[in-house]
Amino acid sequence: MRDNTIKNATQKTIISVKNLHKSFGKLNVLRGVDIDINKGDVVAVIGPSGCGKSTFLRCLNLLETPTTGSILLDDTYIFKNERAYLKQQMKDLLALKKANAFDENAKEQYEQLKTRFDELKKEEKQIDKAAAKNINLHRQKIGMVFQQFNLFPHLTVMKNITLAPIKLKGVPKEIAEEKALQLLKKIGLEDKANAYPSTLSGGQKQRIAIVRALAMEPDVMLFDEPTSALDPEMVGEVLNVMTELANEGMTMVVVTHEMGFAKEVASRVIFIDEGVIKEENSPEEFFTNPKNERLKDFLSKVL
Amino acid sequence: MINWNYLWESFVNQMFRLGGYKTVLEGLQNTLIIALGGFVIGLLLGILLAVMQLLPDNKATSILKNASKLYVGLFRGTPLVVQLLVGWYVIKPILGITQASALLWGLVIFGLNSGAYMSEIIRGGILSVDKGQMEAGRSLGFNYAQTMLKIIMPQAIKNCLPSIGNELIAIIKETSVAGFVSVTDLQVAFKLQNTVYNPIICYLALAVVYIILVLIFTVLIKTMEKRLMKNER
Numbered sequence: 001m002r003d004n005t006i007k008n009a010t011q012k013t014i015i016s017v018k019n020l021h022k023s024f025g026k027l028n029v030l031r032g033v034d035i036d037i038n039k040g041d042v043v044a045v046i047g048p049s050g051c052g053k054s055t056f057l058r059c060l061n062l063l064e065t066p067t068t069g070s071i072l073l074d075d076t077y078i079f080k081n082e083r084a085y086l087k088q089q090m091k092d093l094l095a096l097k098k099a100n101a102f103d104e105n106a107k108e109q110y111e112q113l114k115t116r117f118d119e120l121k122k123e124e125k126q127i128d129k130a131a132a133k134n135i136n137l138h139r140q141k142i143g144m145v146f147q148q149f150n151l152f153p154h155l156t157v158m159k160n161i162t163l164a165p166i167k168l169k170g171v172p173k174e175i176a177e178e179k180a181l182q183l184l185k186k187i188g189l190e191d192k193a194n195a196y197p198s199t200l201s202g203g204q205k206q207r208i209a210i211v212r213a214l215a216m217e218p219d220v221m222l223f224d225e226p227t228s229a230l231d232p233e234m235v236g237e238v239l240n241v242m243t244e245l246a247n248e249g250m251t252m253v254v255v256t257h258e259m260g261f262a263k264e265v266a267s268r269v270i271f272i273d274e275g276v277i278k279e280e281n282s283p284e285e286f287f288t289n290p291k292n293e294r295l296k297d298f299l300s301k302v303l
Numbered sequence: 304m305i306n307w308n309y310l311w312e313s314f315v316n317q318m319f320r321l322g323g324y325k326t327v328l329e330g331l332q333n334t335l336i337i338a339l340g341g342f343v344i345g346l347l348l349g350i351l352l353a354v355m356q357l358l359p360d361n362k363a364t365s366i367l368k369n370a371s372k373l374y375v376g377l378f379r380g381t382p383l384v385v386q387l388l389v390g391w392y393v394i395k396p397i398l399g400i401t402q403a404s405a406l407l408w409g410l411v412i413f414g415l416n417s418g419a420y421m422s423e424i425i426r427g428g429i430l431s432v433d434k435g436q437m438e439a440g441r442s443l444g445f446n447y448a449q450t451m452l453k454i455i456m457p458q459a460i461k462n463c464l465p466s467i468g469n470e471l472i473a474i475i476k477e478t479s480v481a482g483f484v485s486v487t488d489l490q491v492a493f494k495l496q497n498t499v500y501n502p503i504i505c506y507l508a509l510a511v512v513y514i515i516l517v518l519i520f521t522v523l524i525k526t527m528e529k530r531l532m533k534n535e536r
């Protein structure tokens with residue numbers, strides 16, 4: 001286990017999530033998630049199936065557009081919509097009219113809300129504009145690894161890894177390929193450089209997917225159940241790569257059912273349930289001394 | 304009783320001694336120009352229409368999406384011959400285009416028509432690509448267009464290569480109505496050999512030439528498919 005207590009105090013926040021909500025139509029999946037992800041953090045995200053772990057992760061790189069709340073990446077807003085809350089409060093106040101209870105006090109409150117709302121709206125519209133323009137640059141800083149690997153089947157392993165650095169960062173081909181080979185060597189797959197993904201095992205595919213994301217030199221890596229689609233004998237090789245990455249100081253957010261990994265490698269574990277973070281703690285406390293009843297229940301089932 | 308001997312000799316006489324083969328060669332050339340030109344236009348247009356139709360939903364894209372749907376509806380909802388006639392006798396004079404040759408005009412209309420069918424094929428191809436591919440591309444930092452071009456399209460085209468091949472074969476055969484806008488294609492060329500009231504051999508020969516053409520292209524397409532599929536394994 002790594003000791004991040006000192007590090008965290010001095011190191012900066014990479015992603016800051018405030019009051020994040022996400023609904024799909026009438027289904028409110030996330031209902032107010034708050035978390036700061038600091039440099040060097042390895043945050044394990046656990047929770048029952050369907051509780052919104054993937055949705056949370058996908059909001060972080062805006063593969064899903066949140067409904068309300070805010071997300072800061074390196075102190076820059078990549079998403080901000082807080083005016084919706086004010087709107088709701090204003091609506092609640094106006095509802096008083098019907099009950100003939102819209103007095104002077106309420107009116108003054110309403111005016112204040114309205115002023116604040118208009119200011120926010122202006123600010124948030126600007127953030128929207130900047131975020132829309134820069135979204136692809138933001139995403140370059142956030143690597144993502146999927147449950148289903150999502151390697152590009154029409155490209156060789158080498159091209160899978162070098163496509164983005166060459167096209168997006170303008171890295172010269174030779175340099176990108178040299179770097180890719182180094183990364184492949186690290187995971188013991190340098191002999192697969194010219195292979196196509198369909199010839200690889202699941203474990204190999206996932207390790208290459210990790211390398212593909214790393215080739216962009218991201219500030220943070222998101223993993224969405226990276227070992228859930230693997231045959232049991234291949235889980236270890238992928239977790240080893242992730243552990244090594246964590247030890248090198250990569251900032252990681254990992255949705256996982258691998259409690260061993262959460263215990264041994266994570267610096268923090270969070271439990272998402274009913275759309276919020278129900279519990280957040282160091283792995284030790286989290287697993288030996290859970291406080292939330294639903295977490296206790298969950299752990300008793302999975303451990 | 305049909306006198307096959309006589310018919311065959313008069314056909315050979317017409318074709319070779321009276322120089323009918325020249326017209327037939329010209330017809331073959333025109334058929335190939337229209338078919339291949341129309342195919343290329345159709346393929347490019349089909350890709351464009353399919354991509355337009357599959358743009359992410361929002362206010363700005365709804366016009367493009369609907370325009371694409373309308374186009375496909377129009378061209379699939381009317382017979383090709385009618386499109387040729389309307390193009391030649393209505394659109395061309397209205398636009399005041401006088402210098403365009405029948406061949407060029409026919410080629411364009413075949414392309415426009417094929418584009419509608421091709422867009423449905425390509426759309427199916429794009430939809431058959433796993434949606435994780437778009438997400439993987441976007442998460443690396445590629446924008447929508449880049450992801451479409453470099454990651455989705457190559458897979459989509461590969462997925463529907465057999466259908467694209469079928470479309471080429473279909474166009475080759477459909478060119479036989481190009482005569483409606485006074486193009487001398489294969490069909491017209493053979494009809495012109497029917498000078499001594501000898502339709503039997505003329506039209507049999509026409510059918511044989513089409514079959515040979517289709518066979519040649521089928522082999523070519525299959526070879527190309529194999530070449531393109533090879534690198535997946």
Ligand SMILES: Nc1ncnc2c1ncn2[C@@H]1O[C@H](COP(=O)(O)OP(=O)(O)O)[C@@H](O)[C@H]1O
Nearest residue numbers: 024027029047048049050051052053054055056
């Ligand atoms: N694009 C979507 N449209 C509608 N509902 C969705 C969508 N994505 C996820 N959901 C729903 O949101 C809930 C949370 O999903 P998800 O975040 O995938 O859960 P988890 O990853 O924790 O298993 C589920 O009920 C799921 O059906």
Ligand SMILES: [Mg+2]
Nearest residue numbers: 053054055225
């Ligand atoms: Mg999930």
